[in-house]
Amino acid sequence: MKKTQRIILLVTGIFIFLCINLAWADSIVIKGSTTVLPIAQKIAEAYMKENPDISISISGGGSGNGIKAIIDGTTDIANSSRFIKDKEIKLAVEKGRYPVPFSVAYDCIVPVVHLSNLINNITMSQLKAIYKGEITNWEQIGGEDRRIVVISRDTSSGTYEVWEKKVMKKERVYPGALLQASNGAIVQIVSKNKNAIGYIGIGYVDDTVKPLTVNGVVGSVETTLSGEFFISRPLYMFTNKWPVGETSKFINYVLHPENGQRLVKEAGFVPLYY
Amino acid sequence: MGFTQKQKEKFTHFVFFLVAAASVAILFMITLFLFVEGIPIFEKVSLKEFLFGNYWYPTSEPADFGIFPLIIGSIAITITSALISIPLGVMSAIYLAEIASARLREIVKPIIELMASLPSVVIGFFGMIVVAPVLQETFDIATGLNIFNASLMLAFMSVPTICSLSEDAIYNVPVNLKEASLALGATQLDTIFRVTLPASISGISTAIILGMSRAIGETMVVLMVAGGAAMVPKSIFDPVRPLPASIAAEMAEAPYRGDHYYALFAIGIVLFIFTFIFNLAADYISNKCKQTGDATL
Numbered sequence: 001m002k003k004t005q006r007i008i009l010l011v012t013g014i015f016i017f018l019c020i021n022l023a024w025a026d027s028i029v030i031k032g033s034t035t036v037l038p039i040a041q042k043i044a045e046a047y048m049k050e051n052p053d054i055s056i057s058i059s060g061g062g063s064g065n066g067i068k069a070i071i072d073g074t075t076d077i078a079n080s081s082r083f084i085k086d087k088e089i090k091l092a093v094e095k096g097r098y099p100v101p102f103s104v105a106y107d108c109i110v111p112v113v114h115l116s117n118l119i120n121n122i123t124m125s126q127l128k129a130i131y132k133g134e135i136t137n138w139e140q141i142g143g144e145d146r147r148i149v150v151i152s153r154d155t156s157s158g159t160y161e162v163w164e165k166k167v168m169k170k171e172r173v174y175p176g177a178l179l180q181a182s183n184g185a186i187v188q189i190v191s192k193n194k195n196a197i198g199y200i201g202i203g204y205v206d207d208t209v210k211p212l213t214v215n216g217v218v219g220s221v222e223t224t225l226s227g228e229f230f231i232s233r234p235l236y237m238f239t240n241k242w243p244v245g246e247t248s249k250f251i252n253y254v255l256h257p258e259n260g261q262r263l264v265k266e267a268g269f270v271p272l273y274y
Numbered sequence: 275m276g277f278t279q280k281q282k283e284k285f286t287h288f289v290f291f292l293v294a295a296a297s298v299a300i301l302f303m304i305t306l307f308l309f310v311e312g313i314p315i316f317e318k319v320s321l322k323e324f325l326f327g328n329y330w331y332p333t334s335e336p337a338d339f340g341i342f343p344l345i346i347g348s349i350a351i352t353i354t355s356a357l358i359s360i361p362l363g364v365m366s367a368i369y370l371a372e373i374a375s376a377r378l379r380e381i382v383k384p385i386i387e388l389m390a391s392l393p394s395v396v397i398g399f400f401g402m403i404v405v406a407p408v409l410q411e412t413f414d415i416a417t418g419l420n421i422f423n424a425s426l427m428l429a430f431m432s433v434p435t436i437c438s439l440s441e442d443a444i445y446n447v448p449v450n451l452k453e454a455s456l457a458l459g460a461t462q463l464d465t466i467f468r469v470t471l472p473a474s475i476s477g478i479s480t481a482i483i484l485g486m487s488r489a490i491g492e493t494m495v496v497l498m499v500a501g502g503a504a505m506v507p508k509s510i511f512d513p514v515r516p517l518p519a520s521i522a523a524e525m526a527e528a529p530y531r532g533d534h535y536y537a538l539f540a541i542g543i544v545l546f547i548f549t550f551i552f553n554l555a556a557d558y559i560s561n562k563c564k565q566t567g568d569a570t571l
Contacts (some may be wrong), residue, residue: 003455034526057284060526061526062526064526064528064530065526065530066532067530068529068531071530085532087529087531087532088529088530091530091531147416149416149417154502154523154524155330155331155332155333155334155524156332156333156523156524156526156528156534159327160333161333164334170335172331172334175328175330175343175503175504175505176503176505176513177503178417178419178501178502178503179502179503179504179515180502180511180521181497181502181522181523185402185498187401188402189402189406189417189419192403192406192407192410192418193406193407193410193417193418195416195417195549196417
């Protein structure tokens with residue numbers, strides 16, 4: 001009887017020791033926006049390669065969920081494609097958290113059409129009229145005689161918010177627009193539909209769709225940073241309080257021109273420095 | 275071990291009661307949670323504005339929380355898919371139970387039931403990549419992502435349910451009923467439509483309702499192929515945005531415990547009420563016209 005007890009004690013002891021050890025191994029949890037996800041993933045991979053004793057776990061779930069995780073204290077870093085809202089700050093403060101924003105990259109949103117579309121350039125006012133449902137045929141802006149199928153992002157996505165602010169000037173996208181849940185879905189639909197117009201982050205532009213110039217300006221890294229291209233937004237990582245320890249090292253890595261920022265560009269986004 | 279037989283019996287009873295109670299309690303708590311998180315939106319909008327409002331702009335300032343177009347979208351898709359899946363499902367059930375040879379039945383029925391295990395995201399992907407462009411070209415419409423496409427894909431999903439359950443019901447009709455009908459000189463077709471079908475109507479109705487309730491609650495397919503435009507459709511080739519698609523697409527980005535968040539949970543309540551009614555109806559019908567031996571006709 002004594003012997004079995006001793007063995008049980010030993011096994012439990014080892015188990016508890018391992019658990020504590022695992023919990024103490026340095027780890028960073030990142031949650032939030034699916035727009036920032038590819039950036040965070042690329043940077044985290046490189047960071048873990050350089051610092052093998054640190055494990056970073058990343059998940060998506062959307063900006064709202066990321067910020068909620070900061071408020072709940074279930075993540076170290078929250079990715080967000082929008083700035084934190086007043087209500088969220090209030091909730092955070094009530095729970096004794098203090099979210100700190102770091103702008104880590106810029107996203108540039110480009111209108112895209114089907115490859116066979118004759119239009120190359122579009123003006124901001126034409127874009128607005130199309131998304132308000134006032135221009136309904138490509139002929140009205142110099143294209144073929146086809147109906148325009150307007151494709152937009154979900155009203156709760158960060159990309160939509162930028163579009164609403166920069167293109168719609170706070171007016172609403174008309175209800176007939178097809179709302180899609182991701183950049184990928186918009187590329188998919190626009191590449192298959194001759195009538196369609198959509199908008200996506202510059203990182204998602206590939207050779208299956210045709211990006212339009214806006215007011216004669218090509219959407220690119222250069223034009224976003226110079227401010228010539230209007231439809232762009234900063235992307236954020238939020239931490240609870242000013243970051244310390246491993247989180248702070250990681251944030252520094254993200255902001256470093258030759259480490260994180262180089263990878264931001266590789267992931268198809270616009271880095272902070274040019 | 276020192277326990278009497280009676281104590282053991284009691285203990286077993288208790289354990290099973292606990293397990294059963296746990297699943298009921300969990301379901302009850304989920305329902306409670308749904309209502310607790312959804313009700314607060316009605317401090318901002320009235321029930322009438324919520325159900326019959328025409329505009330769904332949950333993130334604008336000021337926001338509009340009208341889900342009428344979403345409800346219509348869900349209903350339109352459910353009805354259209356029912357129009358496709360009921361004839362298909364019931365007809366194939368009749369064929370399998372009454373006309374097909376036993377060997378063919380052995381082969382075909384498991385295949386139809388396997389169709390039910392196709393993941394909905396695969397069906398959605400198929401609808402988006404393959405069916406949408408074809409529809410657009412064939413009917414010369416603006417977009418292939420519309421009510422018709424979504425209904426077609428949902429019909430794919432509910433046919434196995436409807437067919438398999440109806441087939442069981444038809445197959446279980448007592449053979450002496452059919453024999454009596456045939457002995458009176460009725461043809462096989464007459465027997466099927468005048469005797470077998472009426473006798474199994476409760477089972478078939480239950481099958482149809484369960485199939486439809488699967489269609490109305492289905493999320494992935496409608497998110498991918500229904501188009502996602504929150505407006506009341508004018509034809510079956512118009513895009514719509516059904517209730518589950520709105521919840522799935524917007525929940526991730528809705529600020530926690532904000533109005534939008536509450537509104538999405540309130541949509542969940544509406545959806546819950548819909549499927550609840552469907553299931554009650556199925557239960558009622560299957561209880562009311564129970565197939566009890568030969569006395570059903």
